Amino acid sequence: MQVSMTVNGQSRTDDVEPRLLLVHYLREVVGLRATNIGCDTTSCGACTVIVDGLTVKSCTVLAAQADGSEVTTLEGLSGKDGAMHPVPAAFHSEHGLQCGFCTPGMVMASIGLLKDNPHPTDREVREGLEGNLCRCTGYHNIVKAVLKAAEAGAAAGTVGASEVSA
Amino acid sequence: MIPSNFEFVRAGSVDEALSALTEHGDEAKLIAGGHSLLPLMKLRLAVPGVLIDVARLTDLSYVKVDGDEVAIGATTRHFELNTSQVAKDEVPLLAHVAGLVGDPQVRHRGTIGGTVAHADSASDVPTALLALDAKLIAQGPKGKREIAIADFYLGFFETVLEPDEMLVEVRVPKLGSSVGWGYEKFVRRENDWPIVAVAAVDGKVAMANMAGTVIRASATEQALSSGASIEDAAASAAEGTSPSSDMHADADYRQHLARLLTKRALHTAASA
Numbered sequence: 001m002q003v004s005m006t007v008n009g010q011s012r013t014d015d016v017e018p019r020l021l022l023v024h025y026l027r028e029v030v031g032l033r034a035t036n037i038g039c040d041t042t043s044c045g046a047c048t049v050i051v052d053g054l055t056v057k058s059c060t061v062l063a064a065q066a067d068g069s070e071v072t073t074l075e076g077l078s079g080k081d082g083a084m085h086p087v088p089a090a091f092h093s094e095h096g097l098q099c100g101f102c103t104p105g106m107v108m109a110s111i112g113l114l115k116d117n118p119h120p121t122d123r124e125v126r127e128g129l130e131g132n133l134c135r136c137t138g139y140h141n142i143v144k145a146v147l148k149a150a151e152a153g154a155a156a157g158t159v160g161a162s163e164v165s166a
Numbered sequence: 167m168i169p170s171n172f173e174f175v176r177a178g179s180v181d182e183a184l185s186a187l188t189e190h191g192d193e194a195k196l197i198a199g200g201h202s203l204l205p206l207m208k209l210r211l212a213v214p215g216v217l218i219d220v221a222r223l224t225d226l227s228y229v230k231v232d233g234d235e236v237a238i239g240a241t242t243r244h245f246e247l248n249t250s251q252v253a254k255d256e257v258p259l260l261a262h263v264a265g266l267v268g269d270p271q272v273r274h275r276g277t278i279g280g281t282v283a284h285a286d287s288a289s290d291v292p293t294a295l296l297a298l299d300a301k302l303i304a305q306g307p308k309g310k311r312e313i314a315i316a317d318f319y320l321g322f323f324e325t326v327l328e329p330d331e332m333l334v335e336v337r338v339p340k341l342g343s344s345v346g347w348g349y350e351k352f353v354r355r356e357n358d359w360p361i362v363a364v365a366a367v368d369g370k371v372a373m374a375n376m377a378g379t380v381i382r383a384s385a386t387e388q389a390l391s392s393g394a395s396i397e398d399a400a401a402s403a404a405e406g407t408s409p410s411s412d413m414h415a416d417a418d419y420r421q422h423l424a425r426l427l428t429k430r431a432l433h434t435a436a437s438a
Contacts, residue, residue, distance in 0.1 A: 001174060018174035018217070040167050042205055043357070045271060054245075054274040060204050061275065064174045065197075065219060112270065130356040131269025 008076030045132030096145030115157030240279025346438030348431030
C-alpha cells in the first residue's frame with residue numbers, strides 16, 4: 001500500500017507492506033538510523049519519535065497509521081544553520097549519556113516533556129521520562145540535561161516550525 | 167518482531183468501519199491506537215487478516231457534558247482524557263486514571279474505546295469505568311445499543327460486542343468534585359500494567375487483575391452500605407475472587423493486595 005508523510009520537513013510517498021512498523025520505515029525505507037530499536041515491546045522508549053506533535057514509540061505504530069502525518073526524528077532537530085537544538089546540546093554539555101543507545105529516544109521524549117512543562121522540577125522530569133529506559137542507569141545526568149535544556153525556554157520544547165506535546 | 171501479513175483498511179466514517187466489519191467478519195479487527203493490539207500481533211498471539219483503522223474518526227474524539235452525564239467518544243486518547251478540563255471537573259477519578267495508563271508515549275496513542283473493547287482485566291481505565299457504572303454505546307448495522315459495563319465483559323479478552331459492532335461512546339455520571347474517590351495501583355515499574363489496582367468512588371469498589379475480567383468488590387460494597395468501617399469492609403475485598411498466579415504475584419499475594427489497596431482507596435475517597 002502507499003503511504004505519504006512528511007519526515008523531518010520533507011514529504012515523501014512510499015509503497016510499503018501494511019505490516020511495516022514506523023521504526024522500520026524510518027530506518028530502512030527513509031534511511032534515518034538515529035532512531036533505535038531497543039526492546040521492541042513498547043517498554044524502553046529508544047524508538048521515540050514525534051508524530052503530529054506527540055511523542056510516540058515507533059516500534060508500536062504502523063507506517064500505515066502514520067500516513068498523512070508529520071514525523072520528526074533526531075535527525076530533524078538541527079536548525080538550517082546546523083545549530084544544535086537545545087535538548088541534544090544539553091545532553092552534550094551535561095554528559096546525559098553513557099553508551100548512548102537510549103539517547104535518541106530520551107532526547108525526543110524530553111522535547112515532548114518540555115513542551116508540556118517548560119519549567120519542570122527534578123521529579124517532574126523523572127516522571128515525564130517514565131517511558132524511557134537507560135540500561136546504563138545513567139539517569140542523573142539525563143535529568144540534569146533536561147533541566148539545563150529548560151533554561152533555553154520555549155525553543156527546548158519545539159521542533160522546527162511545529163510545537164510538540166508530551 | 168514483525169506482525170503476520172494483513173490487509174489494512176482505513177475507515178473514513180463509522181459506517182465505513184461497520185461495513186468493513188460486516189464484509190470481513192471474524193477475520194477483521196478494529197485498530198485505534200493499537201497499543202494493546204500491535205504488541206499481540208508482533209508476538210503472533212493475534213493474527214487478524216484485516217485491520218480496520220478507526221483512529222482517524224476524529225468525530226468520535228470528545229469529552230463533553232451531556233445532561234447529567236459525561237460523554238466520551240471512543241477514539242479519545244488517554245492523554246486527551248487526562249488533560250480534559252471537563253473530565254477533571256466532572257469525573258476526576260477517570261481523568262486521573264487515564265494519566266496512569268502506560269507512559270506519555272502510550273497515552274498519546276491509546277484510546278478509551280480501545281482499552282474498553284480490548285477487555286484485558288489488568289486495565290486501569292475499565293477498572294475506573296466499572297466503579298463509575300459506565301454505560302457503553304455500541305453501534306452496529308441495526309443501529310446503536312447501550313450496554314452497562316457490568317454486563318459488557320464475558321471473560322479475558324471477551325466482550326458482548328458482536329463481530330459487526332463497534333464501541334462509539336462511553337458515558338459516566340457527572341459527579342463533580344465533591345464526591346470522594348481513590349485509585350490505588352500496585353506496579354513494579356511505573357509504566358507497567360497493574361499487578362492489582364482498586365478504584366473506589368461513591369461507595370463502589372472495582373478491581374483490576376483479580377479475575378478474568380475487571381470485577382466489583384461486592385462483599386466490600388455490601389459491608390459499606392450496611393455501615394461497616396473502612397477497615398472491616400476492605401477486609402472482605404478478596405472474597406469470592408480467584409486471581410491468577412504469575413511471575414509478578416501469586417494468588418494469595420494478589421488477594422492481600424486487593425484488601426490493602428481497597429482500604430487505601432476507600433480512605434482516600436473518604437478524606438475528600
